[in-house]
């Protein structure tokens with residue numbers, strides 16, 4: 578916790594992030610009146626939000642609040658009934674959906690690695706599908722990027738721990754050199770120590786590569802510690818959109834306050850114990 582706490586906003590860190598954002602290759606993402614229904618049930622209700630290039634945004638909210646539907650509408654795994662999504666000003670409806678997906682990094686809980694392929698083949702799968710250059714040097718670079726030893730390249734996924742497999746999942750998503758990373762509960766299946774280390778490592782990569790990251794999480798503490806901005810969904814609507822420090826100061830309204838209350842109470846209890 579102490580390591581992660583260092584990620585709370587401070588003037589020095591904010592300056593570093595601004596500087597990283599100046600070199601970003603991540604795009605801006607703009608939602609305009611995005612609405613979606615499954616049958617009669619509303620999943621997204623008139624979502625209007627602009628995500629800045631180079632920012633790290635967490636989507637939080639109770640189960641069923643619409644987080645995954647919103648995220649999957651960005652890479653067109655779901656096509657919203659109404660509204661538009663623009664990536665760097667271009668409407669995603671105008672792009673071929675497979676071409677669009679090949680340009681966006683996607684990390685899900687539990688990795689989704691192919692069990693019959695080596696780590697190297699898993700990492701290169703996106704490049705192979707899109708017919709792009711794929712070679713051992715790229716695998717070596719990506720293993721390095723996610724802090725895995727080089728001799729993991731020829732191992733099979735089931736010989737790796739959950740945390741190591743998730744690192745391979747990150748390497749695979751980064752192999753296509755995306756500007757935009759979508760992550761749905763990327764640390765959800767990991768133990769707290771691995772979760773903390775991997776969250777920290779990914780945040781550094783996000784800054785270094787100038788990515789735009791949108792992450793779904795159930796865990797408000799994780800969102801507070803890793804993201805620049807937190808969007809809270811409730812019944813398909815945005816009910817709070819604020820920086821972590823503002824949410825901690827009760828600036829997000831009732832739904833956000835209820836979500837923040839748990840990590841805040843835990844932090845207080847731990848602080849008491851440390852006195």
Ligand SMILES: Nc1ncnc2c1ncn2[C@@H]1O[C@H](COP(=O)(O)OP(=O)(O)OP(=O)(O)O)[C@@H](O)[C@H]1O
Nearest residue numbers: 615618619620638639640641642643644645646647
């Ligand atoms: N394929 C589907 N068919 C019908 N209803 C769906 C489908 N997928 C999602 N829903 C409904 O849409 C609403 C939003 O679901 P969504 O999965 O986006 O929420 P979520 O916030 O990601 O939930 P969770 O945190 O549990 O994953 C929920 O009421 C859900 O039951």
